[in-house]
Amino acid sequence: DIRMTQSPASLSASLGETVNIECLASEDIYSDLAWYQQKPGKSPQLLIYNANSLQNGVPSRFSGSGSGTQYSLKINSLQSEDVATYFCQQYNNYPMNTFGAGTKLELK
Amino acid sequence: QVQLEESGPGLMQPSETLSLTCTVSGFSLTSNGVGWVRQPLGKGLVWMGTIWAGGSTNYNSAVQSRLSISRDTSKSQVFLKMNSLQPEDTGTYYCARHDGYGGPFAYWGQGTLVTVSS
Numbered sequence: 001d002i003r004m005t006q007s008p009a010s011l012s013a014s015l016g017e018t019v020n021i022e023c024l025a026s027e028d029i030y031s032d033l034a035w036y037q038q039k040p041g042k043s044p045q046l047l048i049y050n051a052n053s054l055q056n057g058v059p060s061r062f063s064g065s066g067s068g069t070q071y072s073l074k075i076n077s078l079q080s081e082d083v084a085t086y087f088c089q090q091y092n093n094y095p096m097n098t099f100g101a102g103t104k105l106e107l108k
Numbered sequence: 109q110v111q112l113e114e115s116g117p118g119l120m121q122p123s124e125t126l127s128l129t130c131t132v133s134g135f136s137l138t139s140n141g142v143g144w145v146r147q148p149l150g151k152g153l154v155w156m157g158t159i160w161a162g163g164s165t166n167y168n169s170a171v172q173s174r175l176s177i178s179r180d181t182s183k184s185q186v187f188l189k190m191n192s193l194q195p196e197d198t199g200t201y202y203c204a205r206h207d208g209y210g211g212p213f214a215y216w217g218q219g220t221l222v223t224v225s226s
């Protein structure tokens with residue numbers, strides 16, 4: 001099974017700051033990677049798919065990058081509504097898919 | 109628009125069998141796969157299994173022996189059945205639609221909390 005190691009587990013940032021979250025796959029997942037945002041008490045929402053494609057309706061301050069085993073989610077100009085937990089997911093190992101453990105983002 | 113809604117009992121006893129229903133609208137079950145994802149309280153997301161557009165199923169090996177996913181396309185419903193429940197099965201259960209064949213989950217239900225306790 002492919003393991004997804006997400007870091008950091010939590011982080012605190014200020015409004016307007018740029019935030020980076022990393023995800024490391026245990027093997028090459030060929031950009032079959034998604035990022036989700038989950039706010040407290042809500043369902044996860046897809047932000048990024050295929051490592052760098054922005055889902056419809058997602059603000060352009062969110063971006064994804066990476067290849068091979070290393071991927072990252074970048075949030076530019078952090079807004080208060082971005083406080084949430086973020087998860088990565090690999091879907092290369094069809095039909096199996098696995099999630100990272102999550103990164104909890106708080107305001108400083 | 110695409111919608112998914114989970115329903116089922118909130119409280120179960122250990123060793124019982126859990127039955128959940130996911131009712132979908134805005135798309136056909138013969139066009140997209142629907143998966144179940146579990147989230148223990150305060151923890152991460154775990155894919156449990158998927159029923160694909162053609163009707164085939166795949167399961168997470170961790171629960172494969174206890175889990176069954178089926179569907180009724182005429183009613184636009186997907187069913188999850190999991191036997192031999194234990195307290196560690198407690199959590200929020202989501203159904204979600206795959207985007208494309210084996211792709212990410214573009215649409216999610218609101219989730220249903222299942223508590224396993226005696």
